[in-house]
Amino acid sequence: MAEIYSKNHTIACYEADANQLMRPTAMLDMMQEAANINATALGFGYDELINSNTAWVLSRIHVKFEKLPLWRQEVNLKTWHKGVAKLFYLRDFILSDTEGNTMIKATTSWLIIDMNTRRLVRNSDLATSPDKCNKEDAIAEPADKVVVPVDIEPELVRKHPVTWSEIDTNGHVNNVKYAVWALDAVKPEDIKERPLKELLINYDAEVMPGDTVKIYRTIQESEDGLVYYITGKVDDKQNFSVKLIF
Numbered sequence: 063m064a065e066i067y068s069k070n071h072t073i074a075c076y077e078a079d080a081n082q083l084m085r086p087t088a089m090l091d092m093m094q095e096a097a098n099i100n101a102t103a104l105g106f107g108y109d110e111l112i113n114s115n116t117a118w119v120l121s122r123i124h125v126k127f128e129k130l131p132l133w134r135q136e137v138n139l140k141t142w143h144k145g146v147a148k149l150f151y152l153r154d155f156i157l158s159d160t161e162g163n164t165m166i167k168a169t170t171s172w173l174i175i176d177m178n179t180r181r182l183v184r185n186s187d188l189a190t191s192p193d194k195c196n197k198e199d200a201i202a203e204p205a206d207k208v209v210v211p212v213d214i215e216p217e218l219v220r221k222h223p224v225t226w227s228e229i230d231t232n233g234h235v236n237n238v239k240y241a242v243w244a245l246d247a248v249k250p251e252d253i254k255e256r257p258l259k260e261l262l263i264n265y266d267a268e269v270m271p272g273d274t275v276k277i278y279r280t281i282q283e284s285e286d287g288l289v290y291y292i293t294g295k296v297d298d299k300q301n302f303s304v305k306l307i308f
Contacts, residue, residue: 168200
């Protein structure tokens with residue numbers, strides 16, 4: 063069984079919002095860096111994959127926010143590789159306070175793509191060894207598909223031209239930017255007054271430099287709370303879908 067990667071962190075001012083709470087997207091930033099460090103330590107990080115002209119891409123994510131850390135609060139982030147489920151490589155995360163209380167937990171589903179063809183590499187034997195996996199669950203079920211209600215007409219919020227600062231080392235829009243776009247599509251009164259309880263993202267297709275993304279929102283009251291569905295399209299092709307539960 064592989065060791066769990068663990069790192070202490072103090073919430074910085076640039077990671078906090080107007081309520082002096084950690085931005086949800088700051089959690090995603092920490093997660094992707096921790097994933098990179100842990101994958102490298104296990105022998106299947108960026109350098110190992112790029113040698114075969116392949117790379118990790120995030121396909122789905124599910125985050126549950128139990129309590130957001132305060133600005134300047136000390137926290138601990140843990141992550142571990144869970145192994146393979148069908149096409150997906152699974153990785154979980156837990157953010158806790160200094161007393162070990164869980165504040166945020168997440169599960170993520172990753173794919174490996176060929177950097178030239180941008181197609182999936184289905185038969186890679188990377189990351190499948192039992193001694194590199196830890197079967198503990200932060201969230202037991204893998205991140206689910208986001209299903210947008212079809213009986214509510216989506217509202218076009220804005221058209222967003224992709225900027226250079228949004229492009230990452232894989233040459234496409236970084237996974238965290240989709241969450242930024244989604245949260246920016248929420249009405250200010252909702253995001254200010256209601257805490258975010260859950261975040262789900264499906265990354266359906268890459269968004270590339272030069273693209274303009276049409277961002278739509280659908281709002282629904284449910285037994286779970288106030289739900290926002292945010293979708294992004296490039297040339298009428300859906301590239302991502304997000305579910306936000308407040």
